[in-house]
Amino acid sequence: MSVLVYIDTLGGNIAKNAMEAVTYGSKIGSTTVVTNGPISNDALASLGNYGASKVLVDRSITVNDSSQITNLIATAVESTGADTVIISLDLTGRAVASRVSARLKAGLAVGAIALPEGDGHIKVNVFSGKAYGHVKINTAKKIIALTPNSIPVETTGGSAAVEDFNGNAGASTVIVKEVKKQEGDVLLPEAELVVSGGRGLKGPENWGMVEDLAKVLGAATACSRPVADIGWRPHHEHVGQTGVAIRPNLYIAAGISGAIQHLAGVNGSKVIVVINTDPEAPFFKAADYGIVGDAFDVLPKLKAEIEKFKAQN
Amino acid sequence: MKLLVCISKAPDTTSKIDFTDNNTKFNEAGVQYIVNPYDEWYALVRALELKETLGGSVTTITVGNAGDDAIIRKALAIGADDAVRINAEANDAYYTAFQIAEYAKAGGFDIVFTGKETINYNGSQVGGMIAEIMGLPYISLAEKLDMNGSTATINREMKGGIEVVEVNTPFVISAAKGMAEQRIPNMRGIMAARTKPLQVVEPVACDELTTFTSYSLPPAKSACKYVDADNVAELVNLLHTEAKVI
Numbered sequence: 001m002s003v004l005v006y007i008d009t010l011g012g013n014i015a016k017n018a019m020e021a022v023t024y025g026s027k028i029g030s031t032t033v034v035t036n037g038p039i040s041n042d043a044l045a046s047l048g049n050y051g052a053s054k055v056l057v058d059r060s061i062t063v064n065d066s067s068q069i070t071n072l073i074a075t076a077v078e079s080t081g082a083d084t085v086i087i088s089l090d091l092t093g094r095a096v097a098s099r100v101s102a103r104l105k106a107g108l109a110v111g112a113i114a115l116p117e118g119d120g121h122i123k124v125n126v127f128s129g130k131a132y133g134h135v136k137i138n139t140a141k142k143i144i145a146l147t148p149n150s151i152p153v154e155t156t157g158g159s160a161a162v163e164d165f166n167g168n169a170g171a172s173t174v175i176v177k178e179v180k181k182q183e184g185d186v187l188l189p190e191a192e193l194v195v196s197g198g199r200g201l202k203g204p205e206n207w208g209m210v211e212d213l214a215k216v217l218g219a220a221t222a223c224s225r226p227v228a229d230i231g232w233r234p235h236h237e238h239v240g241q242t243g244v245a246i247r248p249n250l251y252i253a254a255g256i257s258g259a260i261q262h263l264a265g266v267n268g269s270k271v272i273v274v275i276n277t278d279p280e281a282p283f284f285k286a287a288d289y290g291i292v293g294d295a296f297d298v299l300p301k302l303k304a305e306i307e308k309f310k311a312q313n
Numbered sequence: 314m315k316l317l318v319c320i321s322k323a324p325d326t327t328s329k330i331d332f333t334d335n336n337t338k339f340n341e342a343g344v345q346y347i348v349n350p351y352d353e354w355y356a357l358v359r360a361l362e363l364k365e366t367l368g369g370s371v372t373t374i375t376v377g378n379a380g381d382d383a384i385i386r387k388a389l390a391i392g393a394d395d396a397v398r399i400n401a402e403a404n405d406a407y408y409t410a411f412q413i414a415e416y417a418k419a420g421g422f423d424i425v426f427t428g429k430e431t432i433n434y435n436g437s438q439v440g441g442m443i444a445e446i447m448g449l450p451y452i453s454l455a456e457k458l459d460m461n462g463s464t465a466t467i468n469r470e471m472k473g474g475i476e477v478v479e480v481n482t483p484f485v486i487s488a489a490k491g492m493a494e495q496r497i498p499n500m501r502g503i504m505a506a507r508t509k510p511l512q513v514v515e516p517v518a519c520d521e522l523t524t525f526t527s528y529s530l531p532p533a534k535s536a537c538k539y540v541d542a543d544n545v546a547e548l549v550n551l552l553h554t555e556a557k558v559i
Contacts, residue, residue: 011472063478064471066441066451091472095453098441102407107522110406110436121526127433130330132531136524173450175479177466182474189472193558217559235456235491236470241326241432242350242490250558261326264432267531271556273548274537284537289551293542301545309549309559 001029004082005052006073006100008092009037009044010064015190017148019050021088024146026051026156027115028084034076034165036061036069041162048160050153056080056165064092065172070099072167077104077141079165089145091189097145107137113150128241128264147268148190149247182236191220194248194269196239198224200255200276200295204232209299210254216306222246224256240265252302254295258283275299314369314460314482316360317422318393319413319439321403322377322384323349323432332528339433339528348384351428353391354495355488359458360426361392362493367460370394372420376403376412382511389506390498396511405521406434410442415517418447423482424465429454429489437487444485452480456491 005025007018025031033047034056044055056076061068073096077085085100087093089111101108109122116122117134125147126133137143188194195214197207207221214221221237228238239246241261247268254275256262263286266272274287275298284290291298324330325345333340348357360371373388375381376399385396399412417425425447427440437453444451456475457468463482468475470489498506540548552559 008472015472064476066444066453070445091454091470094437095441095451098406098410098436098438099445099451101438101522102410102442102445105407105520105522108406108438109523110434110438123529126435126525126528127324127330128435130531131332132529133434133525134527134529136526137522138520138524139522173480173484174452176476177479178477179471180468180475180477187473236475238490242354245435250552250556264326271552271558273552286534287537288534288556289548290537290539291542291545291548292539298542298545302548305546305549306559308546309553313553 001084002080002082003029003031003084003086004073004076004080005031005033005086006069006096007033007035007088008090009035009039012037012039014039014043014047016153017088017090017190019153020148020151021086021146022047022050022052023154024115024151025086032056032076032080032082033160034073036072036167038062044162045159048158049155051156051158052160055160055162057162058165058167058169061167061169063172063174063176064095065174066095066099068169068172069096070103071169073100074103075168076165083141085141085143087143087145089147093145097143101143104141104143105139106141106143107139108143108145109135109137110145112144112146125268128245129267130264147247186218186220188220188222188237189244189246191246192249193217193219194222194246194250195219195252196222196224196256197227197254197295198256199226206296207233209296209303213252213299213303213306216303216310224262253283254299256283257281258286314363314367314423315421316364316369316371316424316426317417317420318352318357318360318371318373318426320352320357320373320375320385320388321349321428321431322346322381326350326432331530336527336529346384348387349428349431351430351488353388355490355492356426356428357388357391357393358493358496359488360424363460372397374399374413374416376401376409378402385511386506387498389509390502391496392502395509398511398513399516400513401516405523406436406438407442407522408519410439411446411519412516413439414443414446416514417443425485427485427487429487440485440487447485450480450484452478452484453487454489455486456489458486458492
C-alpha cells in the first residue's frame with residue numbers, strides 16, 4: 001500500500017494531531033507526507049520519526065484555501081501513486097478532506113478512530129460520539145479523515161527526505177484580512193486537559209477558580225452552552241452538540257449538570273471528573289470520578305492539591 | 314441575492330441511539346426528526362437575514378424521501394421562499410452533494426449554505442463536495458458572514474482562533490455557531506408554509522462512494538468512583554496512579 005498523509009503546518013510547527021496522522025499512515029503502508037507550511041526542512045525531516053519516508057512541501061500556498069490545498073493533494077496523489085490518503089480531521093482537514101474526495105472520486109471515511117478493521121472497513125464516530133459506524137469505501141482509492149487524539153503517536157527514530165514540490169495550486173480565491181488569535185495558552189480543540197464550568201458557577205466573575213486550576217494543570221478552559229449563550233464566556237469555549245466536540249485525556253466539569261447535548265461534545269474524553277452539588281446530576285452517570293460538593297469549595301482545594309502534586313513529581 | 318440553503322433531517326438531540334436489523338440500521342422507533350440544528354439555526358437564519366436586508370430569495374434543498382417534507386415545511390415556516398426535494402435516500406455524502414450540485418449549477422445561486430455538520434453523521438462532507446463539483450471557493454466553519462456587493466467578509470474558525478477572510482460570490486459556506494440566532498416560526502409563517510412551492514426533482518445517476526455496513530455502541534461506562542469533597546488529595550492520587558492522566 002502506498003499512503004499519502006496531508007498535514008497542516010501553516011502555523012509553522014508540527015502539531016500532535018499531525019504526528020498521529022503520520023503514525024496512522026505508516027501503519028497502513030509506505031508513507032509520504034505532503035504539506036504547505038512556512039516550516040523548516042529540519043522540522044519536516046523529523047516526520048521520519050513517526051514513520052514517513054518522504055516529505056513533499058509546496059511553500060507557495062500561504063493561506064488556508066481549500067481549493068489550493070485540494071490541488072496540492074491531488075497533484076501529490078498522482079505523483080506518488082498513493083492509493084490511500086490520510087488527513088487529520090482538524091479544522092483544515094474538515095475543509096479539505098471532502099473536496100479531495102470529490103476531486104478524486106474516492107470514498108471518504110470521516111472521523112476514523114482506529115486503524116482499518118480486518119475487512120478493510122473503517123470505524124468512525126457517529127451520532128456525536130454516542131455510537132460508531134463501520135464504513136466500507138467502495139472505490140479503489142481511499143481517503144480517511146482521522147479524529148485527533150484517537151491513536152497514540154509512535155516514534156521510529158527515522159528521518160525523512162524533504163523535497164520541494166510543485167502542487168499546481170493555482171491562484172487563491174480567499175484573501176485573509178485579519179487573524180484574531182484566541183486568548184489563553186492552551187487551545188481548546190487540541191488540549192489534552194480541559195477544565196470546564198457551567199451555570200453552577202453562578203456568574204462570569206467566578207471563573208477565576210476555573211482559570212486558576214487550568215493554569216496549574218496546563219489545561220484549556222471550556223464551558224457549557226447556557227454559559228456561552230448568556231455571554232459569561234466566549235462561544236469558542238462552548239463544548240457540546242452544537243459547539244466544539246473535544247477528546248481530551250482529562251475533562252473536569254464543575255457546576256455542569258451534564259445534559260445529553262453537553263455529553264455529545266465530551267464523551268470522547270478518556271477520563272471525566274464531575275464536581276456538582278446535586279448527587280442526582282446526570283453527568284455522574286458518564287463520569288469516571290465524581291465529587292458531590294460545591295465547586296466554590298472543591299476547585300480551590302483541587303488547585304492546591306495539584307500544586308502540591310506538581311511540586312513532588 | 315439568490316441563496317440556496319441545504320437542509321438535512323436529523324434525529325432530535327435527546328433521541329436514544331440504538332440500532333436494529335443486526336446493527337445495520339438506526340432504530341427510528343420513537344425518534345422525532347428535526348431540521349439539523351446547524352442547517353436551521355445558523356445557515357438558514359443567516360440566509361434569511363441577508364435576504365431581508367439585501368433582497369432576493371432563499372430556496373432550501375434537501376435530498377430525501379417524502380417523509381422529509383415535514384422538516385422542509387418547518388424551514389419554509391421559518392421563512393424560506395420555496396423548497397426543492399431531490400427524491401432519493403441520502404445514504405452517501407458524495408451522492409448527496411452530487412445531486413445538490415447538479416440542481417445548483419443551473420440555478421445561478423450567489424451563495425450555497427450548509428450547516429457545519431449533521432448531528433447524526435458528523436461528516437462535514439457535503440459542503441466541500443458541492444464546492445469541488447461546482448468549482449467554487451469553500452469557506453468552512455464560518456461564524457460570521459457579511460456582504461458588501463459581491464464580496465463577502467467571513468469570520469471562520471482556524472487553528473488557534475478566528476480568521477477574517479474575503480471571498481467573492483459565488484461560493485459555498487458551512488455555518489457554525491455564532492452566525493445567527495435560532496428563530497421560532499410564528500403562526501403566520503406556519504400557515505404560509507403550507508402553500509409555498511415544494512418542488513420534487515428526480516435524482517441523476519451517481520455512484521455511492523461509501524457504505525455504512527454496520528453500527529456499534531461504545532462499551533458501557535463503569536460506575537463513577539466517588540471521592541469525598543474533603544479528600545481532594547485522593548482524587549489527585551487516582552488521576553495520577555489509576556487513570557494516569559496527570
